[in-house]
Amino acid sequence: MSARTVRFKQVDVFTPVPFKGNPLAVVFEADDLDDAQMQAIARWTNLSETTFLVKPTIPDADYHVRIFTVEGELPFAGHPTIGTAHALLESGYQPRTPGKLFQQCGAGLVELNAQAGGAWAFAAPPARVTPLPTDLYTTLTDALRSDAIDFSASPCGIDNGAPWLVVRVSSAAACLAIKPDAAALKRVVEAVGTHGVAVYGPHDADGPATFEVRCLMVGGNLGTGEDPVTGSANAAIAGLLSTQHRRPGPSYTVRQGTVLGRAGQVSVHYDDAAGKTWVGGSAVTVVDGTFRLP
Known part of the structure; x- marks a missing residue:
């Protein structure tokens, strides 16, 4: 047979x-x-x-x-x-x-x-937003081994079906420089019910995209892994930018996967008339x- x-x-x-x-x-x-x-x-x-x-x-x-x-x-x-x-x-x-x-x-x-x-x-699906408790800000700083976190944009857990802790840093260069502490990062993301952190930072005006994004995943004995290019995380970032009144414009672009030798390209467009955010x-x-x- x-x-x-x-x-x-x-x-x-x-x-x-x-x-x-x-x-x-x-x-x-x-x-x-x-x-x-x-x-x-x-x-x-x-x-x-x-x-x-x-x-x-x-x-x-x-x-x-x-x-x-x-x-x-x-x-x-x-x-x-x-x-x-x-x-x-x-x-x-x-x-x-x-x-x-x-x-x-x-x-x-x-x-x-x-x-x-x-x-x-x-069209980005609806999401549940959970702000990271402020008493974990120092732990997050230590977990990402970065003093470039922009806490004026409150880090938040965003769950649109694939949960991420969204963290803004001061620049694309700061995003690329992150070398996380896996054990510390696991404690932080679990506090807001996510499986990883989506870090984003703005490029210069003449850069290759509006933002650089990295998605760091933690769990088990694997330490910290990194997802090359992530639609759910970019949808989460787009939603939080809107909520925090930090949109760079009606549309923007993302580069992701750089440290892995990838060249991911993501586009985001806000359609306010229809109440939708498009991630493509x-x-x-x-x-x-x-x-x-x-």
């Missing part, structure tokens, strides 16, 4: 250039897979996330995606949203509304809009084929 196969793509997200963004595995036709099988595949790909396309159960949804890390399922994540949309469209899917997609996921229905040059942007970028397919199932 021959083994079953399903379509599979591995895409690089928030970049038009292979190997410069954040990789994502996308498994098509996954309706017959149970949770344990999805989790096993996600552990095997060993990427930050693997997504599984299944039939939607919400009438307005174009598709339904389930998002797994190597440890469990997430209700929402940004680069899997952009990457899955890219893979689905490249496979020949035609949106029911031209230039728009509606993705069903654990967080509900997420809207995506087509952007120039083939990029897509998602490009994606490119690196692997295209079939996935053999046991």
Whole structure:
């Protein structure tokens, strides 16, 4: 009896250039897979996330995606949203509304809009905001080993389905210079119920982007890891900039992944008329084929 196969793509997200963004595995036709099988595949790909396309159960949804890390399922994540949309469209899917997609996921229905040059942007989902207690400010300073934290922009835990502690520093150079203390950082992020810290700092006016971003993750015996390019964290930063009245303008850009040798490119646009914040970028397919199932 021959083994079953399903379509599979591995895409690089928030970049038009292979190997410069954040990789994502996308498994098509996954309706017959149970949770344990999805989790096993996600552990095997060993990427930050693997997504599984299944039939939607919400009438307005174009598709339904389930998002797994190597440890469990997430209700929402940004680069899997952009990457899955890219893979689905490249496979020949035609949106029911031209230039728009509606993705069903654990967080509900997420809207995506087509952007120039083939990029897509998602509407940032609602988020829960938890300010970092001020008595942990010194601990945060020690954890990031940085005296450049801008505490006038209060660090906050932001949970939009993938929780991050958002911290502003004085400059892009200060962001790039951070070398965190993993144990101390773990104590700080757990205080606001997140799994990592999203640090951002402004570039000079003639710099490569408006902000430099780094997403530092902590947990287990792995110490501190770093995510190459992160849609959920950029959505969190965008929301906090708005809440704290620190928007750099109606639109801005982000560079992320620099210290990892990546060149992630993220765009953010505030649509106040519609009450939406759009977080977008490009994606490119690196692997295209079939996935053999046991």
